[in-house]
Amino acid sequence: MPIYMIKKYKWLAAILVIVVIVGVYLGTKKPTSTKSFNVGLISILSGEYSAVGENFRNGSVLAQEQYNAVHPDAPINLTIEDDGFSGGKAVSAYQKLVNVDKIDALINASTASIDAIYDSVTKLGIPVAQGGEQGRVPTDDNILGMFPDSISSERDYGVYMKNKGITQMTLVYTKHEGIIRFVDAFKEGFQGKTTDIVIDSAEKDFRTHALKASSGNLTAIGIFMFPQPGAQFMKEFLKIAKSKPTIFFDTNFVSGYTDYQRIMGDLTVLDGSIVGGMKLEDTQTFKDAYKARFGTDAPFLSDIGYDSFNLLVETYSPDRAMWVANMKKADFQGVSGDIKFGSTGNRLPETKMMVIKEGKMVDIILDDIGK
Numbered sequence: 001m002p003i004y005m006i007k008k009y010k011w012l013a014a015i016l017v018i019v020v021i022v023g024v025y026l027g028t029k030k031p032t033s034t035k036s037f038n039v040g041l042i043s044i045l046s047g048e049y050s051a052v053g054e055n056f057r058n059g060s061v062l063a064q065e066q067y068n069a070v071h072p073d074a075p076i077n078l079t080i081e082d083d084g085f086s087g088g089k090a091v092s093a094y095q096k097l098v099n100v101d102k103i104d105a106l107i108n109a110s111t112a113s114i115d116a117i118y119d120s121v122t123k124l125g126i127p128v129a130q131g132g133e134q135g136r137v138p139t140d141d142n143i144l145g146m147f148p149d150s151i152s153s154e155r156d157y158g159v160y161m162k163n164k165g166i167t168q169m170t171l172v173y174t175k176h177e178g179i180i181r182f183v184d185a186f187k188e189g190f191q192g193k194t195t196d197i198v199i200d201s202a203e204k205d206f207r208t209h210a211l212k213a214s215s216g217n218l219t220a221i222g223i224f225m226f227p228q229p230g231a232q233f234m235k236e237f238l239k240i241a242k243s244k245p246t247i248f249f250d251t252n253f254v255s256g257y258t259d260y261q262r263i264m265g266d267l268t269v270l271d272g273s274i275v276g277g278m279k280l281e282d283t284q285t286f287k288d289a290y291k292a293r294f295g296t297d298a299p300f301l302s303d304i305g306y307d308s309f310n311l312l313v314e315t316y317s318p319d320r321a322m323w324v325a326n327m328k329k330a331d332f333q334g335v336s337g338d339i340k341f342g343s344t345g346n347r348l349p350e351t352k353m354m355v356i357k358e359g360k361m362v363d364i365i366l367d368d369i370g371k
Helices: 003-027 050-070 087-099 111-124 150-163 177-190 207-214 227-240 257-264 284-294 302-314 320-328
Strands: 038-043 077-082 105-108 128-130 143-145 168-175 193-200 220-224 246-249 274-278 332-334 337-339 351-357 360-363
Touching: 038 050, 038 087, 038 302, 050 077, 050 284, 050 302, 077 087, 087 111, 105 111, 105 302, 111 128, 111 143, 128 302, 150 177, 150 274, 150 351, 168 177, 168 207, 177 193, 177 220, 193 207, 207 227, 220 227, 227 257, 284 302, 302 332
Parallel strands: 038 077, 038 105, 105 128, 128 143, 168 193, 168 220, 220 246, 246 274
Antiparallel strands: 274 351, 332 337, 351 360
């Protein structure tokens, strides 16, 4: 059989698996009264964070394909644009989606993107399912944060470190509005003494900062950085540090685990480090469907992309204001867990703590996050 025919039949087989799975999945959900509408998606499809952006996009694409397979008479259109984790590119992508593609709703992945288009998209008032944390303090508007509220979890991380008996920490973080909010929330929970090392987001040489961090009687260090610079800093720090302190990473480490592997190599050097995360347990149905469609296990943020699309479907109204109001009142089980929102549009979180063992993140079993 010719190669192109083999590929064709493999693809048809994958589609059949997806249709069977979606039939089971959607058959358990309440039918949604809807019609065809246009959704725009802006994700990070180029640059150093493209892997995460592709994961997010693929989740949304899978959800769209599943929905359209069951609703062929009222398909939902999904137009995808790249922001390259750049505010300038995000603005151009957004303007095209609004003015040319005439979108009714937006799924957006990155912090850089939502910060750049915030004023315009809130003025327009279309429903927005937002993947990454906003740089600014969220308010009660038309943007609903699909990743569980990082600020609440950062406070929990601080409480956890305090309850471990740690009273002093050196905190190393990127000079970025969103990251600074994370650090401030961590400090609220920690309530101990901190020494801050703030690194410019454009910094490329981390040796000086590593030297500063390793000086004195260092017992505990917290890393609040985007994955690539965080890994570069840690690589330098571990070369210089005379002894290994207690190391804490916030959830940026979870999203950038593969970046740390790529830059640092064997991550057993981080064994014993504590990692703050969130409980996002993908359903087996989603895992099976994702693997059937893309040929790989469902990676980080693919579930958030998937649930973002389904939030728009579950809450749809032809009236824009009602659609947004429905999103705020959402209460359903997504593939990544419960979908509920707080008063400022942030998804309510469930925090978890992990420890690195043999280079991998392992959950710490807790009766209460503060114990």
